[in-house]
Amino acid sequence: MIRIERIRADIEALRAFTATPGAGVTRLSFSPQEGQARRYLLTEMERAGLAVREHPSGCLLGRLAGKNPGRPAVLTGSHYDTVHNGGAFDGVCGLVAALEMARSMREDGYFPSNPVEIVGFLEEEGTRFGYGLLCSAALLGLIPAEELAALRDDDGVTFADAAAACGLSLADLPAEVLRPDDLKAFVELHIEQGPVLEQYRREIGVVDCIAAMCFGQVTVCGRADHAGTTPTELRLDAMRGAVEVIGRFYEAAGQLGGGVVATVGKLVVHPGSANVVPDRVVFSVDYRCRDGGLVKRMRELLLEALEALKALGLSYQYEDGGVLPAVQMDARIMASIEEEAARLGYSSMRLPSGAGHDAMNLAEACPVGMIFLPSAGGRSHCPEENTGWEEIAKGARVLEAVVKRLCES
Ligand SMILES: [Zn+2]
CATH class of the missing domain: 3.40.630.10 (Zn peptidases)
Structure with missing residues (x-):
């Protein structure tokens, strides 16, 4: 017993x-x-x-x-x-x-x-x-x-x-x-x-x-400049790009539905000074769903958002851990x-x-x-x-x- x-x-x-x-x-x-x-x-x-x-x-x-x-x-x-x-x-x-x-x-x-x-x-x-x-x-x-x-x-x-x-x-x-x-x-x-x-x-x-799951790390690269003297249109602000990508990442999870969960749990800003335009932002992405197809779709949408950074003059790296089925x-x-x-x-x-x-x-x-x-x-x-x-x-x-x-x- x-x-x-x-x-x-x-x-x-x-x-x-x-x-x-x-x-x-x-x-x-x-x-x-x-x-x-x-x-x-x-x-x-x-x-x-x-x-x-x-x-x-x-x-x-x-x-x-x-x-x-x-x-x-x-x-x-x-x-x-x-x-x-x-x-x-x-x-x-x-x-x-x-x-x-x-x-x-x-x-x-x-x-x-x-x-x-x-x-x-x-x-x-x-x-x-x-x-x-x-x-x-x-x-x-x-x-x-x-x-x-x-x-x-x-x-x-x-x-x-x-x-x-x-x-x-x-x-x-x-x-x-x-x-x-x-x-x-x-x-x-x-x-x-x-x-x-x-x-x-x-x-x-x-x-x-x-659930199927995928973990990755994104690095958005721009250029460090003075926060007071550099006009907005002349900046390559990595944080602007990171915010754009993270926003689209969360929106994608909401729009796909089907129980997709998306998390950015870690974010590091370089050089990390209040008066310097960030030249590099590194963040984690974690996305999961019982439907492996939706996890793959999330990855496609994330990559599209990253590609769109080029229009802002920014570059990126994406390390992807692969989709665990x-x-x-x-x-x-x-x-x-x-x-x-x-x-x-x-x-x-x-x-x-x-x-x-x-x-x-x-x-x-x-x-x-x-x-x-x-x-x-x-x-x-x-x-x-x-x-x-x-x-x-x-x-x-x-x-x-x-x-x-x-x-x-
Ligand atoms: Zn346990």
Whole structure:
């Protein structure tokens, strides 16, 4: 049976492993706080009767072998790294729910037909090495071991050295990579990190897809001049151009509709003096939509706006990260989540995820499903992040039922 007090104890224990006490949870991959969380999780997984291992990718794994240890496993879990000054529920909620599911299965004497494996991912946020969903990619061999090893944090420490300090050897990674044959399915429970479930008063979110997304960086170039002596018509003001492009970028999102979201979250002005005409403005663009076609259309409209800068005598550079296609969740797993939620008496609704998740990588290897839980006020990646204990317990009950169905089907 899923027990709410154990879920609470786990989340409160993990919340204390932070580099910023009193200012949210800051737990970077391979940091001392992550080491504390790792020891806690390994101990609890062992207590739950799981065979645990620290995978060379940095992931924690705990296995309930069941009746047929050679069969592909049903994998479930989430990440336990955080952003700077983040919340106690992002990622951790899904890992703790999976852990509580394992305890419940053991107490109930449940012996699955397919193995059940619990996973704790690191570097999902990309906070330390600047590369999101990193350890799940490494777990599946989606990033070459040499490339992974050479990634550096802001202090110049490589991933390989940071992992080695935790006793992990990347030399072992290629042989230990999980293959599609090893996996029957992956189910991830996660907080919504947005306001939709709360708005519609639903207890369980059934993710139908993870949105297509594109990230880029724009540099608008002009010429620095005196702010008082240079007549407007003789200026090459990079800020004038940037404002034009940003305005058209937001307008494009509004006009396209279809749930497109566009964000300019970072903007740097050079040389950055109040009395100098800017010669360079650098800003980020982030645009997402469940419809990949609309993301591509957004990019076309952005490029048109950038081309129009030439008429103002300005130039530009655009670094584009490429469009990450939308990832569809498995139809049978979505139906299972809905049916099990209904059987347990919980309301549910389908919704897309605008945030990226490790489930995107797992979808390369096996059928994938995601369960969302309401986020109070839609807040996330901040100390105020909150999801009620009872709500997490409901999610864990649905997760347990769905994992059992996958094991026995
Ligand atoms: Zn997360």
